[in-house]
Amino acid sequence: MDLLTGFATILVVIAAGAGLAHAGVLDRRSQRTLGEIAFFVASPTLLLVTISRVHLESAAINLVASSVSLGVVFATYAVVARLRWRLSTGPLLIGALSSSYVNAGNLGIAIAAYVVGDITVVVPALLVQMLLVQPPSLVVLDRITGRGNGVRAVARRLVTNPLTVAAVVGVVLAATGWTLPQVVLDPLELLGGAAIPLLLMSYGAALRLSPPLGRAGHNGEVLLASVLKLLVMPAVAWAVAAGLGLDGRALLGVVITAALPTAQNIFLHATRYRVGEDVSRETILVTTVASLPVVLLIALVLG
Numbered sequence: 001m002d003l004l005t006g007f008a009t010i011l012v013v014i015a016a017g018a019g020l021a022h023a024g025v026l027d028r029r030s031q032r033t034l035g036e037i038a039f040f041v042a043s044p045t046l047l048l049v050t051i052s053r054v055h056l057e058s059a060a061i062n063l064v065a066s067s068v069s070l071g072v073v074f075a076t077y078a079v080v081a082r083l084r085w086r087l088s089t090g091p092l093l094i095g096a097l098s099s100s101y102v103n104a105g106n107l108g109i110a111i112a113a114y115v116v117g118d119i120t121v122v123v124p125a126l127l128v129q130m131l132l133v134q135p136p137s138l139v140v141l142d143r144i145t146g147r148g149n150g151v152r153a154v155a156r157r158l159v160t161n162p163l164t165v166a167a168v169v170g171v172v173l174a175a176t177g178w179t180l181p182q183v184v185l186d187p188l189e190l191l192g193g194a195a196i197p198l199l200l201m202s203y204g205a206a207l208r209l210s211p212p213l214g215r216a217g218h219n220g221e222v223l224l225a226s227v228l229k230l231l232v233m234p235a236v237a238w239a240v241a242a243g244l245g246l247d248g249r250a251l252l253g254v255v256i257t258a259a260l261p262t263a264q265n266i267f268l269h270a271t272r273y274r275v276g277e278d279v280s281r282e283t284i285l286v287t288t289v290a291s292l293p294v295v296l297l298i299a300l301v302l303g
Helices: 002-022 028-052 056-085 089-100 107-116 119-145 151-160 162-176 182-192 195-209 219-243 248-258 265-273 277-302
Strands: none
Touching (some): 002 195, 056 119, 056 248, 107 195, 151 162, 219 277, 248 277
């Protein structure tokens, strides 16, 4: 019953965003504004406070499962797409990221809060993606498109990315055991409380405003990325985590995190570098729409 209540809560807020978009209250610009407020202010504060309270030792298995599942799916897409469609490095990389880079920082926080009951379960996946996967990926994209200065440009993005900065500060606090003064913690918690409703309403508006599927001519690549993202990745995460002895809510959190849809920032990278835009956009839409029933099934089986 708690799981169904959690999903009902999420769906109501998503529906509110979709309804506002349908009524014309939210358009593309205002939908992005909601997401940007969450990205630059609400989500970083929520992540910082959340990560600072994580017991890093107990998150080790989650970290391994997240890393292995991401790596397996990324490599599978790269091999299959290279052999089947002879893709060049740029589109191949964007497609592989679309199949494996989960939306842990946005929708994942909401689902973890209301379905698993613990948003710390998404932290290991966030750390792997933001600190280990994104930097080298951007280096490759910089070099093959002639944009930026490779490592220097990526370093600049890392130190100016609010989610990355918040994650690093949170890890430092968790590792050292330091606690923030209450006068600092209280406004951070207040701002962080806005993250989930902002993200869900922005998501609902984006669904209502999204273009029709299947018109870009990359249906095979989108299908491959979506199947890997929604079915193969959570299956691998379950096998690794269960094999290492994880069970209960901890196991549920790992598998649900792996079943989250493709992160929207993959499309941002695709548009900036002008590679793989159609595949990333359509994969995000497909996995976003299909992830909720997949996550619900996982929650009913493992919860």
